Amino acid sequence: MTDSKVMNIAKKRGFLWSSFEIYSGSAGFFDYGPLGAILKSNIIEKWRKYYIIQEGFYEIESPTIMPEEALKASGHVDHFTDPMTECKECMEVYRADHIIEDVIDQEVEGLEDQRLTEILSENQIVCPKCGGHLTHVWSYNLMFQTLIGAKGKKTGYMRPETAQGIFIPFKRLLRFFRGKLPFGVVQIGKAYRNEISPRQGIIRLREFTQAEAEIFVDPSIKTHPKFDKFADDTLTLFSAEQQMNSRELEKINAKKAVEEGIISSEILTYQLCLAARFLSDLGIPSDVIRFRQHLPTEMAHYAIDCWDVEVQTDRFGWIEIIGIADRTDFDLKSHSTHSKEDLSVFIEYDKPKTITKLGVKPDMKKFGPLFKGDAPKILDSLKNLDATVIKKGFDEEGKFKLEIEGKIYEITPDIISFEELEEIIRGEKVLPHVIEPSYGIDRIIYSVLLHSYKENEDRTYLKLEKEIAPIGVSVFPLVNKDELVETANNIRDELRNHGIIAEYDGSGTIGRRYARADEIGVPFAVTVDHETLENHTVTIRNRDDLKQVRKPIKDIYNILVNLLEGRIDFEDI
RNA sequence: GCGGUUGUAGUCUAGUCUGGUUAGGACUUGGGCCUUCCAAGCCUACGACCCGGGUUCAAAUCCCGGCAGCCGCACCA
Numbered sequence: 001m002t003d004s005k006v007m008n009i010a011k012k013r014g015f016l017w018s019s020f021e022i023y024s025g026s027a028g029f030f031d032y033g034p035l036g037a038i039l040k041s042n043i044i045e046k047w048r049k050y051y052i053i054q055e056g057f058y059e060i061e062s063p064t065i066m067p068e069e070a071l072k073a074s075g076h077v078d079h080f081t082d083p084m085t086e087c088k089e090c091m092e093v094y095r096a097d098h099i100i101e102d103v104i105d106q107e108v109e110g111l112e113d114q115r116l117t118e119i120l121s122e123n124q125i126v127c128p129k130c131g132g133h134l135t136h137v138w139s140y141n142l143m144f145q146t147l148i149g150a151k152g153k154k155t156g157y158m159r160p161e162t163a164q165g166i167f168i169p170f171k172r173l174l175r176f177f178r179g180k181l182p183f184g185v186v187q188i189g190k191a192y193r194n195e196i197s198p199r200q201g202i203i204r205l206r207e208f209t210q211a212e213a214e215i216f217v218d219p220s221i222k223t224h225p226k227f228d229k230f231a232d233d234t235l236t237l238f239s240a241e242q243q244m245n246s247r248e249l250e251k252i253n254a255k256k257a258v259e260e261g262i263i264s265s266e267i268l269t270y271q272l273c274l275a276a277r278f279l280s281d282l283g284i285p286s287d288v289i290r291f292r293q294h295l296p297t298e299m300a301h302y303a304i305d306c307w308d309v310e311v312q313t314d315r316f317g318w319i320e321i322i323g324i325a326d327r328t329d330f331d332l333k334s335h336s337t338h339s340k341e342d343l344s345v346f347i348e349y350d351k352p353k354t355i356t357k358l359g360v361k362p363d364m365k366k367f368g369p370l371f372k373g374d375a376p377k378i379l380d381s382l383k384n385l386d387a388t389v390i391k392k393g394f395d396e397e398g399k400f401k402l403e404i405e406g407k408i409y410e411i412t413p414d415i416i417s418f419e420e421l422e423e424i425i426r427g428e429k430v431l432p433h434v435i436e437p438s439y440g441i442d443r444i445i446y447s448v449l450l451h452s453y454k455e456n457e458d459r460t461y462l463k464l465e466k467e468i469a470p471i472g473v474s475v476f477p478l479v480n481k482d483e484l485v486e487t488a489n490n491i492r493d494e495l496r497n498h499g500i501i502a503e504y505d506g507s508g509t510i511g512r513r514y515a516r517a518d519e520i521g522v523p524f525a526v527t528v529d530h531e532t533l534e535n536h537t538v539t540i541r542n543r544d545d546l547k548q549v550r551k552p553i554k555d556i557y558n559i560l561v562n563l564l565e566g567r568i569d570f571e572d573i
Numbered sequence: 574g575c576g577g578u579u580g581u582a583g584u585c586u587a588g589u590c591u592g593g594u595u596a597g598g599a600c601u602u603g604g605g606c607c608u609u610c611c612a613a614g615c616c617u618a619c620g621a622c623c624c625g626g627g628u629u630c631a632a633a634u635c636c637c638g639g640c641a642g643c644c645g646c647a648c649c650a
Contacts, residue, residue, distance in 0.1 A: 008584075011584095012601085018642095024624060024639090024641055025641050025642090026641085079650060080650050084574085087575090094647070095647075098648095142649085160650085197574070197649090199643085204649075459611080476610095478609060479608055479609065479610095509607095511610075511612055512612050513611085514611045515611070518612095519612095529610075530609055531609090546611070548610080
């Protein structure tokens with residue numbers, strides 16, 4: 001299996017280690033070793049080039065520990081849980097909702113634990129395996145809980161996603177972007193989920209790194225001004241319809257996917273294309289990537305369309321590495337309700353609209369004495385009412401009954417008059433919709449390693465893209481002669497002065513040195529040989545085809561910088 | 574979380590059943606020799622019984638518990 005070969009190299013050469021090894025480890029945690037950490041940072045840096053530089057989004061950084069209220073509002077405290085029940089006899093643990101649905105054939109999702117427990121006993125549901133009694137239902141929340149502060153004992157949680165850290169300061173962000181949609185904000189950082197049983201290596205972690213972008217858009221404008229640049233890209237889609245009819249993947253032109261309504265909007269399609277290009281830039285071939293649409297049954301209640309970018313693996317099958325969703329206004333609406341903050345955006349019309357409407361004008365001389373202390377709230381209530389309703393009351397019954405907090409007030413024509421008001425409406429307040437590409441960085445790193453692994457009879461190597469390879473250049477003496485060793489070390493130092501991560505290796509024979517460098521995907525090697533001493537030239541070796549070219553030492557620094565930054569190709573030097 | 578199974582240097586493995594010398598080998602890695610371009614050879618060195626308890630004169634070996642890996646079930650907002 002490629003998986004085991006790659007994970008072997010990853011462990012042996014310092015990309016990935018399972019954490020806390022000397023204390024026998026803890027499932028769901030991984031260390032990035034020296035090479036892994038550089039690879040990760042190179043990949044994240046590339047992500048920033050895409051989303052921050054190219055798309056013009058801005059990055060923020062928010063705490064990984066969040067107070068309970070914030071996650072209550074987002075729904076995670078109550079809903080990021082699974083209802084569980086256990087058999088008292090054989091100790092088997094089940095999802096309570098699943099075994100209920102199996103027996104009574106009724107949707108019970110979202111019901112309280114108490115209610116589920118009742119349903120279990122009402123229907124005399126027993127353990128499907130041994131027929132034993134089941135315990136009461138409890139919620140297993142996947143968030144890590146902690147306490148904030150020594151005294152107040154305020155409950156906090158490790159964030160289960162970075163997204164919430166962007167929604168919460170929305171008002172500040174909106175002001176930063178000077179009140180105009182659309183705008184995008186990204187966050188790269190750790191997120192935490194206390195998985196019940198993480199057993200898939202780096203695929204299922206309890207602490208993992210996300211790179212998320214939240215793009216806030218006008219709900220009525222889901223096009224993208226730069227869609228043209230991706231319109232001809234080909235996407236491999238596995239739509240909900242295809243999945244339900246168990247049909248094949250469909251390769252389709254991006255523009256067509258929008259036109260045929262397979263993907264719900266142009267802006268979502270744009271994000272799919274952007275993700276595809278990013279992955280391709282990381283060296284993941286397009287034939288191991290597909291876009292799988294969430295089925296209506298699996299779609300989170302807040303999303304109207306969601307596509308997972310999946311990568312094919314030999315060990316786990318298709319795994320999700322990116323989720324791209326239209327989250328609508330769910331999050332902002334929810335935070336707005338809980339925090340009582342107005343999180344809407346004023347969207348100005350192209351042309352102001354003028355409308356005439358009936359306004360209510362109370363006669364305060366009579367109004368005040370009549371209602372005394374209640375007057376202010378009556379006024380407030382009247383202002384929010386449609387004046388025509390009041391007028392209708394007067395016309396039909398000669399009065400209007402206004403009910404506030406259970407109390408009824410009689411409004412009569414002598415205390416108010418009506419007036420025609422002309423109002424200019426320049427725009428309206430709307431809650432933005434959110435388009436969210438959410439990257440699982442650890443899974444992407446796994447995919448990159450997995451699909452860069454190459455082997456043939458002679459050698460094994462990682463074909464890492466030169467821009468993300470942890471080590472840029474290896475420098476070797478052809479044989480261990482003092483003069484060659486010294487020159488090689490000098491070249492290594494000078495490469496470092498040019499900003500390249502370079503290593504010297506003088507151990508074993510030249511072949512072994514190349515092999516060691518290949519195994520960790522070093523794209524280029526510089527070899528100092530006997531000719532170097534005569535004419536100050538060295539060879540540059542290209543990892544992928546083993547070709548070598550000879551160049552003067554003084555020229556190689558700029559050549560290698562240009563090669564590594566992708567400005568020139570090896571064939572051109 | 575349940576059941577099965579496994580755990581010996583960085584890696585692969587012998588030894589475990591049947592307790593008993595200094596836990597053996599190969600590869601890798603470090604140092605050296607040799608070597609004028611792709612894991613060669615020679616010398617040399619470093620390096621391990623998952624953790625904790627128990628049984629025993631004596632535990633890598635037997636027993637119990639924990640942890641971790643693998644497989645199956647379950648789970649994956």
